[in-house]
Amino acid sequence: MIFIDFLIAFVIGGIICLIGQLIMDYGKLTPGHTLSILVVAGSIFSGLGLYQPLIDLAGAGATIPITSFGHSLTQGAIAEAEKHGWVGVLTGMFEVTSSGISAAIVFGFIAAFIFKPKGKVN
Amino acid sequence: MVIVFQSKPSILASSAVAGPLEKKSVFYSYFDSVVEDERWNEKTNEQGHAKMILEASNIVMKKANIENLDVDYFLSGDLVNQMTPSNFAARELAISFIGLFSACATSVSSVIIASLLTELGASQYAIAGAASQHNAIERQFRYPNYYGGPKPATSQWTVTAAGYALVGKHNPEYPSIVAATVGKVVDYGDVNPMHMGGAMAPAAFDTITAHLKKRNQKFQDYDLIMTGDLGKIGLKILKAMLAQTGVKPEELQLLRDAGAEFYGEDEAFLAGASGAGCSASVYFSYIIQQLKTGRFKRVLLCATGALLSPLSFQQGESIPCTAHAIEMTME
Amino acid sequence: MEPKEYQDLEKQVTPPIPYLKNALKAFFVGGIICTIGHAVTYFYIIFFDFTEKTVGNPTVSTMIFFSMLLTGFGLYKKLGQYAAAGSAVPVTGFGNAVISAAIEHRTEGVVLGIGGNIFKLAGTVILFGVASAFFVALIKLILVSIGVVQW
Numbered sequence: 001m002i003f004i005d006f007l008i009a010f011v012i013g014g015i016i017c018l019i020g021q022l023i024m025d026y027g028k029l030t031p032g033h034t035l036s037i038l039v040v041a042g043s044i045f046s047g048l049g050l051y052q053p054l055i056d057l058a059g060a061g062a063t064i065p066i067t068s069f070g071h072s073l074t075q076g077a078i079a080e081a082e083k084h085g086w087v088g089v090l091t092g093m094f095e096v097t098s099s100g101i102s103a104a105i106v107f108g109f110i111a112a113f114i115f116k117p118k119g120k121v122n
Numbered sequence: 123m124v125i126v127f128q129s130k131p132s133i134l135a136s137s138a139v140a141g142p143l144e145k146k147s148v149f150y151s152y153f154d155s156v157v158e159d160e161r162w163n164e165k166t167n168e169q170g171h172a173k174m175i176l177e178a179s180n181i182v183m184k185k186a187n188i189e190n191l192d193v194d195y196f197l198s199g200d201l202v203n204q205m206t207p208s209n210f211a212a213r214e215l216a217i218s219f220i221g222l223f224s225a226c227a228t229s230v231s232s233v234i235i236a237s238l239l240t241e242l243g244a245s246q247y248a249i250a251g252a253a254s255q256h257n258a259i260e261r262q263f264r265y266p267n268y269y270g271g272p273k274p275a276t277s278q279w280t281v282t283a284a285g286y287a288l289v290g291k292h293n294p295e296y297p298s299i300v301a302a303t304v305g306k307v308v309d310y311g312d313v314n315p316m317h318m319g320g321a322m323a324p325a326a327f328d329t330i331t332a333h334l335k336k337r338n339q340k341f342q343d344y345d346l347i348m349t350g351d352l353g354k355i356g357l358k359i360l361k362a363m364l365a366q367t368g369v370k371p372e373e374l375q376l377l378r379d380a381g382a383e384f385y386g387e388d389e390a391f392l393a394g395a396s397g398a399g400c401s402a403s404v405y406f407s408y409i410i411q412q413l414k415t416g417r418f419k420r421v422l423l424c425a426t427g428a429l430l431s432p433l434s435f436q437q438g439e440s441i442p443c444t445a446h447a448i449e450m451t452m453e
Numbered sequence: 454m455e456p457k458e459y460q461d462l463e464k465q466v467t468p469p470i471p472y473l474k475n476a477l478k479a480f481f482v483g484g485i486i487c488t489i490g491h492a493v494t495y496f497y498i499i500f501f502d503f504t505e506k507t508v509g510n511p512t513v514s515t516m517i518f519f520s521m522l523l524t525g526f527g528l529y530k531k532l533g534q535y536a537a538a539g540s541a542v543p544v545t546g547f548g549n550a551v552i553s554a555a556i557e558h559r560t561e562g563v564v565l566g567i568g569g570n571i572f573k574l575a576g577t578v579i580l581f582g583v584a585s586a587f588f589v590a591l592i593k594l595i596l597v598s599i600g601v602v603q604w
Contacts, residue, residue: 006488013487013543014480020538021479025470028314031271031541032574036581038542043582047589060490063509064516064543065483066578072509073582077590082604089590093583099510100517101579104548105571107521108555112567115525115556117257117267118160166560266557268524269574270533270540270549275468310456312463320463324454359466363454366462 009061016065035066042067046074072097124336125302131240132296134288137181138407139174141282148386152407154181160282171207171255176214178284179249186288193217195248197235199228201259201398225427226351228252229402230446234302236289251286254397263432276317278353278396285402294453297413301449305329309442319356319393321441322426327363329445330424341373345418350401350425351381353394380404401425413452420451475537482539490516513544520548550574
């Protein structure tokens with residue numbers, strides 16, 4: 001049973017990345033463009049109420065891809081909007097999703113003092 | 123525009139210095155010095171870049187047994203914003219300095235200016251050349267060095283290398299510059315900065331055909347025609363363009379590209395090498411040595427340059443390109 | 454030669470993008486990263502006091518920590534060259550964008566270098582995430598206000 005759970009996470013996560021790859025290759029877009037499109041897509045799916053079921057189904061398969069970033073920002077905004085009306089749309093966004101950004105900032109800051117980039121070939 | 127040099131200035135000494143990764147180059151054995159640390163033990167990539175230029179220039183002077191005071195001009199360029207590595211190297215050298223930017227074609231444009239100054243009698247000795255340092259160029263034109271953005275098969279690897287030549291009055295024992303073509307800026311509307319070879323091939327085509335036409339020469343008059351850094355795919359495109367104008371397959375075999383050959387067949391480098399130091403380090407080591415040993419009698423070196431900036435392609439501009447050529451002979 | 458004619462020739466000579474191969478590589482690497490994330494999720498649920506609802510935050514932070522190590526040793530770059538979107542789309546790719554920019558610009562100082570450039574690449578993701586979250590929540594609020602849907 002736990003194997004199936006992992007398999008679903010693998011497949012759903014893989015499919016989201018595959019869609020990203022197709023957007024990148026067919027659209028001839030940079031990673032920056034591709035990720036922006038995926039974040040917006042995640043936010044829209046979240047607004048339609050479709051992203052939470054995907055997380056319930058696939059767990060990390062849906063929370064690890066960047067689409068979930070759009071989802072949690074949107075859920076944060078919607079949850080606060082429900083409580084506080086118009087003001088909540090602005091104030092609630094980072095309620096749910098702060099960990100990704102703060103972790104990236106902290107680890108980025110630390111890494112900058114430890115590592116030196118080199119011209120390594122693939 | 124084709125220039126014919128009556129006095130035939132000579133390349134009296136030359137040097138090539140490269141970084142650690144360039145040990146993988148097929149031209150490695152021709153380089154004068156290879157440094158283990160790509161920052162040349164300096165704090166920043168840009169400082170290392172300047173030190174590399176300085177070292178290459180010092181080797182040139184040492185080989186010719188002259189000092190800074192004997193040199194009249196230092197003509198150099200690189201790809202970093204405002205060419206600070208060349209400027210900072212010039213500060214240390216304390217030689218009259220003109221910074222030149224023809225992107226990766228600077229290796230040849232600098233030699234053309236040096237030859238003109240020599241022919242004019244204004245220069246006894248002039249050091250000319252170009253350099254590039256991978257990390258410094260990558261972070262400026264593309265992404266941070268450790269960013270995991272994929273590169274397509276058409277993209278090329280900026281080399282860490284410098285090539286410099288000492289241009290002086292004609293001396294029959296050394297390779298001489300008999301003619302040169304200053305290229306036009308050609309733009310066929312290519313917008314992909316990950317496919318420079320494709321953007322630059324028309325410029326090489328334009329300059330090579332113009333040079334041969336004005337000089338009334340054919341491909342067979344040369345032992346070698348070598349472009350700068352078109353890379354494997356760019357070279358193929360250039361050959362296809364030339365074939366369309368009736369150049370025969372056996373003639374096309376005389377056409378080679380420094381960037382396509384630089385790292386051999388190693389697929390990790392994708393379409394091959396690029397950067398101002400690519401053509402400079404190959405021309406001013408391998409080619410000069412082959413001329414000196416008499417293996418080549420007459421060569422045409424046509425370095426190509428993509429005249430874009432990181433801003434220009436983000437603003438949707440196409441990539442204008444140029445190519446400059448020098449014709450060198452050995453008596 | 455006309456520009457149009459040249460572009461046709463260029464297209465002919467340039468090798469085509471291997472769409473299928475790229476897509477499969479992205480699928481497998483992306484899938485594996487998500488599977489690792491899933492394992493981390495279980496780790497936090499079993500060994501710490503997290504529930505399915507709250508486990509997202511520590512999982513994401515842990516994955517970004519892994520990303521820091523891979524980025525710092527230059528391995529995420531290699532992974533990115535192989536997997537493209539497969540390593541860019543997971544949150545580790547977001548981490549890589551932030552961390553690689555921070556490392557790269559250390560030479561320009563802590564304030565102007567790291568501070569000024571840390572979101573150079575990842576900023577666009579935050580911008581579009583926040584902007585679209587704003588509009589989606591706003592639309593939902595309007596729809597609720599006029600009684601079309603419910604919270």
